[in-house]
Structure formats: C-alpha cells, structure tokens
Amino acid sequence: MTAIDSYSHNVSGEDExxxxxxxxxxxxxxxxxxxxxxxxxxxxxxxxxxxxLKQVYANFEKVLAHYGVTRNQVVSETQYIVDLPKYNMAMAxxxxxxxxxxxxxxxxxxxxxxxxxxxxxxxxxxIDTRLPA
Numbered sequence: 001m002t003a004i005d006s007y008s009h010n011v012s013g014e015d016e017x018x019x020x021x022x023x024x025x026x027x028x029x030x031x032x033x034x035x036x037x038x039x040x041x042x043x044x045x046x047x048x049x050x051x052x053l054k055q056v057y058a059n060f061e062k063v064l065a066h067y068g069v070t071r072n073q074v075v076s077e078t079q080y081i082v083d084l085p086k087y088n089m090a091m092a093x094x095x096x097x098x099x100x101x102x103x104x105x106x107x108x109x110x111x112x113x114x115x116x117x118x119x120x121x122x123x124x125x126x127i128d129t130r131l132p133a
Contacts, residue, residue, distance in 0.1 A: 007066045009059065011041025022063045027129045029067055033080065033122035034060045035114070046118020049087050053094050056123055063125075070133045074104040076126040084110030087120065 006020035014020070022031045036044045036055035045051035064070060079095075081087050091108065104125075114122050 007063055011037060013041060029127040031063050031125040033124045035122045043116040049090055049120045052121050057098055069127055069129055071099060072102045072133055073127050073131040074125050075128045076105045078124045079108045080111050080122045082111055082114060082120045
C-alpha cells in the first residue's frame with residue numbers, strides 16, 4: 001500500500017473547504033493551486049500580477065522545503081491566469097526565471113476569475129521525487 005503524507009500551510013480555507021496544500025503519494029507530490037497569501041491566509045496584492053506571482057512562488061517554496069525536494073523535481077505545472085493575453089508574457093518570463101534550465105511540462109489556462117477579488121494567478125504543481133534535486 002502506498003503511504004500518503006499531506007502538507008498544510010495552516011491557513012483559513014483549508015479546513016473550511018476540505019483540502020490539503022499538497023499530498024505525497026508514493027514518489028509523487030500533487031500540490032494544490034498556490035496563490036498570493038500571507039502566513040495567516042490573508043490574500044495579498046490584489047490586482048498586482050508580479051507581486052502575486054512572487055508570493056505564489058514563495059508559498060510553493062514552503063511546500064518544497066517540507067518535502068525536502070527542489071523545483072528541479074517539478075514535472076508539471078498548471079497556471080490559471082485572469083486576463084491571459086495581458087499577463088502571458090509576464091508569466092512566461094517569471095517561469096523561465098523561476099525554473100532556470102529546468103523545463104517541466106506546463107499548461108496555461110485563461111480564466112474569467114479566481115477565488116479572491118483581484119486574484120490574477122494561481123499555479124498547481126506535480127513533483128516526482130525520483131528526479132535529481
């Protein structure tokens with residue numbers, strides 16, 4: 001039987017909506033959509049795509065640290081972006097900067113809205129711990 005290890009940021013919404021930030025099942029870690037929030041779960045930077053993206057990656061880094069893995073082990077990401085034509089190039093540049101020479105698979109989805117007013121981006125990830133760190 002495969003062991004399951006879940007991770008939480010311990011912020012509001014996780015219990016109320018019944019989700020974990022990440023679950024490790026075997027050698028694979030599935031990460032919920034990361035968004036721009038602080039340690040208490042307060043949404044940050046409404047309407048500021050670049051600031052939100054920076055916080056998304058900072059929150060994702062907490063997930064990586066919990067499992068002792070690196071961004072080089074990310075095999076897939078799904079980006080959800082409000083007003084995709086406006087932010088597509090900024091997302092591409094940030095993605096190149098964040099992952100460097102590593103190239104996970106990626107799907108970008110333009111959406112009409114996300115959970116919080118002013119939320120412009122959310123990214124989910126899949127990690128394979130068997131890849132080199």
